[in-house]
Amino acid sequence: IDSVTLAFQTDSSIYLYNKPLSKIIKCYHLPFKAENIDVDNSLNIAYTIGNNLYVMDSSGKRNQVTNNISCVSSGGKYVFREEFGTKKATFWSPEGDALAYYSNNELKIPSYPRLDFSNEFVKESTLKYPFAGAANQVVTIYIYNVKTKKRIRLNTGEIDHYLTNITWSPDGQFLYVFDITRDQSEYSLRRYSVKTGNLDKNFVTEKSKKYVEPLNNVYFYDNSNSFLDRKSVV
Numbered sequence: 001i002d003s004v005t006l007a008f009q010t011d012s013s014i015y016l017y018n019k020p021l022s023k024i025i026k027c028y029h030l031p032f033k034a035e036n037i038d039v040d041n042s043l044n045i046a047y048t049i050g051n052n053l054y055v056m057d058s059s060g061k062r063n064q065v066t067n068n069i070s071c072v073s074s075g076g077k078y079v080f081r082e083e084f085g086t087k088k089a090t091f092w093s094p095e096g097d098a099l100a101y102y103s104n105n106e107l108k109i110p111s112y113p114r115l116d117f118s119n120e121f122v123k124e125s126t127l128k129y130p131f132a133g134a135a136n137q138v139v140t141i142y143i144y145n146v147k148t149k150k151r152i153r154l155n156t157g158e159i160d161h162y163l164t165n166i167t168w169s170p171d172g173q174f175l176y177v178f179d180i181t182r183d184q185s186e187y188s189l190r191r192y193s194v195k196t197g198n199l200d201k202n203f204v205t206e207k208s209k210k211y212v213e214p215l216n217n218v219y220f221y222d223n224s225n226s227f228l229d230r231k232s233v234v
Contacts, residue, residue, distance in 0.1 A: 005025075012030040014045060031049060034048070038088065043058040048075045052066045074089075085164070095172055100143050100166055104138075105140075109130050138159050140153055174200060
Protein backbone atom coordinates (compact mmCIF):
# COMPACT_ATOMS: atom_id res chain seq x y z
CA ILE A 1 0.00 0.00 0.00
CA ASP A 2 2.85 2.36 0.85
CA SER A 3 6.47 2.17 2.04
CA VAL A 4 5.53 0.73 5.45
CA THR A 5 2.19 -1.03 4.90
CA LEU A 6 1.51 -4.37 3.28
CA ALA A 7 -1.95 -5.71 2.40
CA PHE A 8 -2.53 -9.44 2.00
CA GLN A 9 -5.46 -11.81 1.74
CA THR A 10 -6.27 -15.12 3.43
CA ASP A 11 -9.56 -16.73 2.47
CA SER A 12 -12.17 -13.96 2.64
CA SER A 13 -10.24 -11.55 4.89
CA ILE A 14 -7.91 -8.67 3.99
CA TYR A 15 -5.16 -7.74 6.50
CA LEU A 16 -2.98 -4.64 6.78
CA TYR A 17 0.49 -5.28 8.18
CA ASN A 18 2.78 -2.51 9.42
CA LYS A 19 6.43 -3.41 8.86
CA PRO A 20 8.09 -1.04 11.42
CA LEU A 21 5.63 -2.16 14.11
CA SER A 22 5.77 -5.80 12.96
CA LYS A 23 2.06 -6.31 13.51
CA ILE A 24 -1.34 -6.33 11.83
CA ILE A 25 -2.98 -2.95 12.24
CA LYS A 26 -6.34 -3.57 10.54
CA CYS A 27 -8.48 -6.36 9.16
CA TYR A 28 -11.42 -6.37 6.75
CA HIS A 29 -13.67 -9.41 7.02
CA LEU A 30 -15.69 -10.19 3.91
CA PRO A 31 -18.62 -12.62 3.78
CA PHE A 32 -17.58 -16.26 3.67
CA LYS A 33 -19.09 -16.68 0.17
CA ALA A 34 -17.18 -13.72 -1.28
CA GLU A 35 -15.40 -14.48 -4.56
CA ASN A 36 -13.40 -12.56 -7.20
CA ILE A 37 -11.94 -10.26 -4.54
CA ASP A 38 -10.26 -7.18 -6.04
CA VAL A 39 -8.47 -4.66 -3.75
CA ASP A 40 -7.19 -1.28 -4.89
CA ASN A 41 -4.46 0.84 -3.29
CA SER A 42 -7.08 3.01 -1.57
CA LEU A 43 -8.28 -0.16 0.22
CA ASN A 44 -11.62 -0.23 -1.53
CA ILE A 45 -12.60 -3.86 -2.09
CA ALA A 46 -14.79 -5.29 -4.84
CA TYR A 47 -16.13 -8.84 -4.61
CA THR A 48 -18.97 -11.02 -5.82
CA ILE A 49 -21.50 -13.28 -4.11
CA GLY A 50 -23.44 -15.39 -6.59
CA ASN A 51 -24.38 -13.24 -9.58
CA ASN A 52 -23.96 -9.89 -7.81
CA LEU A 53 -21.22 -7.35 -7.25
CA TYR A 54 -20.46 -5.70 -3.90
CA VAL A 55 -18.05 -2.94 -2.83
CA MET A 56 -16.57 -2.33 0.62
CA ASP A 57 -14.93 1.06 1.07
CA SER A 58 -11.83 1.75 3.17
CA SER A 59 -13.98 2.49 6.24
CA GLY A 60 -15.50 -1.01 6.08
CA LYS A 61 -18.91 0.09 4.81
CA ARG A 62 -20.45 -2.36 2.35
CA ASN A 63 -22.73 -1.63 -0.57
CA GLN A 64 -24.47 -3.96 -3.01
CA VAL A 65 -23.87 -2.64 -6.51
CA THR A 66 -26.10 -5.00 -8.53
CA ASN A 67 -29.23 -7.03 -7.94
CA ASN A 68 -29.20 -9.46 -10.83
CA ILE A 69 -31.38 -12.43 -11.71
CA SER A 70 -30.23 -15.90 -12.72
CA CYS A 71 -28.09 -16.01 -15.90
CA VAL A 72 -27.12 -12.34 -15.50
CA SER A 73 -23.91 -11.84 -13.53
CA SER A 74 -21.75 -8.80 -12.74
CA GLY A 75 -18.13 -8.63 -11.72
CA GLY A 76 -17.38 -12.35 -12.10
CA LYS A 77 -14.13 -13.83 -13.33
CA TYR A 78 -14.89 -14.47 -17.01
CA VAL A 79 -17.36 -13.04 -19.50
CA PHE A 80 -16.05 -14.56 -22.74
CA ARG A 81 -14.85 -18.09 -23.39
CA GLU A 82 -11.96 -16.61 -25.35
CA GLU A 83 -10.55 -14.14 -22.85
CA PHE A 84 -8.05 -12.21 -25.02
CA GLY A 85 -5.75 -11.69 -22.05
CA THR A 86 -8.49 -10.51 -19.68
CA LYS A 87 -8.34 -12.47 -16.41
CA LYS A 88 -10.92 -10.66 -14.27
CA ALA A 89 -14.10 -8.63 -14.55
CA THR A 90 -13.56 -5.65 -12.19
CA PHE A 91 -11.18 -2.75 -12.83
CA TRP A 92 -10.41 -0.05 -10.23
CA SER A 93 -9.64 3.51 -11.30
CA PRO A 94 -6.16 4.88 -10.42
CA GLU A 95 -7.55 6.84 -7.45
CA GLY A 96 -9.91 4.07 -6.32
CA ASP A 97 -12.96 6.35 -6.59
CA ALA A 98 -14.64 4.38 -9.40
CA LEU A 99 -14.95 0.77 -10.50
CA ALA A 100 -15.45 -0.46 -14.06
CA TYR A 101 -17.01 -3.91 -14.32
CA TYR A 102 -18.52 -6.38 -16.77
CA SER A 103 -22.18 -7.39 -16.76
CA ASN A 104 -22.78 -10.70 -18.52
CA ASN A 105 -26.29 -11.61 -19.74
CA GLU A 106 -26.73 -15.23 -20.86
CA LEU A 107 -30.53 -15.34 -20.96
CA LYS A 108 -30.70 -15.98 -24.72
CA ILE A 109 -28.08 -18.76 -24.72
CA PRO A 110 -29.45 -22.33 -24.65
CA SER A 111 -28.41 -24.69 -21.87
CA TYR A 112 -26.21 -27.59 -22.89
CA PRO A 113 -26.10 -30.87 -20.89
CA ARG A 114 -22.84 -32.37 -19.66
CA LEU A 115 -21.71 -35.16 -17.33
CA ASP A 116 -19.56 -34.44 -14.29
CA PHE A 117 -17.10 -37.29 -13.65
CA SER A 118 -15.16 -35.52 -10.89
CA ASN A 119 -17.03 -37.29 -8.05
CA GLU A 120 -17.61 -40.93 -7.22
CA PHE A 121 -21.07 -40.79 -8.71
CA VAL A 122 -21.53 -39.19 -12.11
CA LYS A 123 -23.87 -36.19 -12.10
CA GLU A 124 -25.60 -34.43 -14.95
CA SER A 125 -25.36 -30.65 -15.11
CA THR A 126 -25.91 -27.90 -17.66
CA LEU A 127 -24.00 -24.87 -18.81
CA LYS A 128 -24.77 -21.98 -21.12
CA TYR A 129 -22.95 -22.60 -24.40
CA PRO A 130 -23.04 -20.12 -27.33
CA PHE A 131 -22.86 -22.28 -30.47
CA ALA A 132 -21.31 -20.85 -33.60
CA GLY A 133 -23.93 -18.84 -35.48
CA ALA A 134 -26.35 -18.87 -32.53
CA ALA A 135 -26.99 -16.25 -29.86
CA ASN A 136 -23.99 -15.09 -27.86
CA GLN A 137 -23.96 -13.61 -24.36
CA VAL A 138 -24.66 -9.88 -24.12
CA VAL A 139 -21.76 -8.20 -22.32
CA THR A 140 -21.89 -4.60 -21.16
CA ILE A 141 -19.47 -2.41 -19.21
CA TYR A 142 -20.56 -0.22 -16.30
CA ILE A 143 -18.72 2.34 -14.19
CA TYR A 144 -19.69 2.56 -10.51
CA ASN A 145 -18.89 5.72 -8.50
CA VAL A 146 -17.89 4.75 -4.96
CA LYS A 147 -18.89 8.10 -3.42
CA THR A 148 -22.20 8.80 -5.17
CA LYS A 149 -23.23 5.09 -5.43
CA LYS A 150 -24.36 5.82 -9.00
CA ARG A 151 -23.34 3.99 -12.16
CA ILE A 152 -23.30 4.64 -15.88
CA ARG A 153 -23.13 2.29 -18.85
CA LEU A 154 -20.59 2.56 -21.64
CA ASN A 155 -22.33 3.19 -24.96
CA THR A 156 -20.38 0.56 -26.90
CA GLY A 157 -23.03 0.03 -29.59
CA GLU A 158 -22.92 -3.40 -31.28
CA ILE A 159 -23.83 -6.10 -28.75
CA ASP A 160 -22.48 -9.16 -30.63
CA HIS A 161 -18.85 -8.10 -30.18
CA TYR A 162 -16.11 -8.89 -27.69
CA LEU A 163 -15.14 -6.02 -25.36
CA THR A 164 -11.74 -6.72 -23.84
CA ASN A 165 -8.58 -5.45 -22.15
CA ILE A 166 -10.23 -2.62 -20.21
CA THR A 167 -7.68 -0.01 -19.14
CA TRP A 168 -8.09 3.22 -17.16
CA SER A 169 -6.23 6.32 -18.30
CA PRO A 170 -3.72 7.58 -15.67
CA ASP A 171 -5.91 10.62 -14.97
CA GLY A 172 -9.00 8.45 -14.42
CA GLN A 173 -11.05 10.31 -17.05
CA PHE A 174 -11.24 7.63 -19.76
CA LEU A 175 -11.58 3.90 -20.33
CA TYR A 176 -9.71 2.23 -23.19
CA VAL A 177 -11.46 -0.83 -24.64
CA PHE A 178 -10.66 -3.23 -27.48
CA ASP A 179 -13.81 -3.90 -29.53
CA ILE A 180 -13.49 -7.17 -31.50
CA THR A 181 -15.94 -8.57 -34.04
CA ARG A 182 -17.29 -12.00 -33.17
CA ASP A 183 -15.53 -13.66 -36.12
CA GLN A 184 -12.27 -12.00 -34.98
CA SER A 185 -11.60 -10.46 -38.39
CA GLU A 186 -11.37 -6.89 -37.04
CA TYR A 187 -10.76 -4.93 -33.86
CA SER A 188 -10.83 -1.27 -32.87
CA LEU A 189 -9.11 0.43 -29.95
CA ARG A 190 -11.58 2.92 -28.50
CA ARG A 191 -11.61 5.45 -25.70
CA TYR A 192 -14.76 6.27 -23.68
CA SER A 193 -15.53 9.13 -21.30
CA VAL A 194 -16.16 7.87 -17.77
CA LYS A 195 -18.43 10.88 -17.09
CA THR A 196 -20.88 10.27 -19.94
CA GLY A 197 -20.13 6.72 -21.09
CA ASN A 198 -19.93 7.97 -24.67
CA LEU A 199 -17.25 7.18 -27.23
CA ASP A 200 -14.55 9.86 -27.09
CA LYS A 201 -12.15 8.62 -29.77
CA ASN A 202 -11.44 5.65 -32.04
CA PHE A 203 -7.65 5.34 -32.19
CA VAL A 204 -7.05 2.51 -34.62
CA THR A 205 -8.86 -0.25 -36.51
CA GLU A 206 -7.02 -3.39 -37.60
CA LYS A 207 -8.24 -6.14 -39.95
CA SER A 208 -6.93 -9.58 -40.87
CA LYS A 209 -7.86 -12.37 -43.28
CA LYS A 210 -6.87 -14.86 -40.56
CA TYR A 211 -7.79 -13.41 -37.17
CA VAL A 212 -7.06 -10.62 -34.71
CA GLU A 213 -6.38 -11.36 -31.06
CA PRO A 214 -5.41 -8.47 -28.75
CA LEU A 215 -3.88 -10.06 -25.64
CA ASN A 216 -2.44 -7.00 -23.88
CA ASN A 217 -3.79 -3.80 -22.40
CA VAL A 218 -2.50 -0.51 -23.72
CA TYR A 219 0.65 0.50 -21.83
CA PHE A 220 0.93 4.05 -20.47
CA TYR A 221 4.33 5.57 -19.78
CA ASP A 222 5.64 8.73 -18.09
CA ASN A 223 2.34 8.87 -16.13
CA SER A 224 0.74 10.65 -19.08
CA ASN A 225 -1.92 9.80 -21.64
CA SER A 226 0.76 8.62 -24.08
CA PHE A 227 0.59 4.87 -24.57
CA LEU A 228 1.85 1.89 -26.55
CA ASP A 229 -0.44 -0.60 -28.32
CA ARG A 230 1.25 -3.91 -29.06
CA LYS A 231 0.29 -5.37 -32.44
CA SER A 232 -2.48 -7.97 -32.26
CA VAL A 233 -2.98 -9.04 -35.90
CA VAL A 234 -2.10 -12.40 -37.49
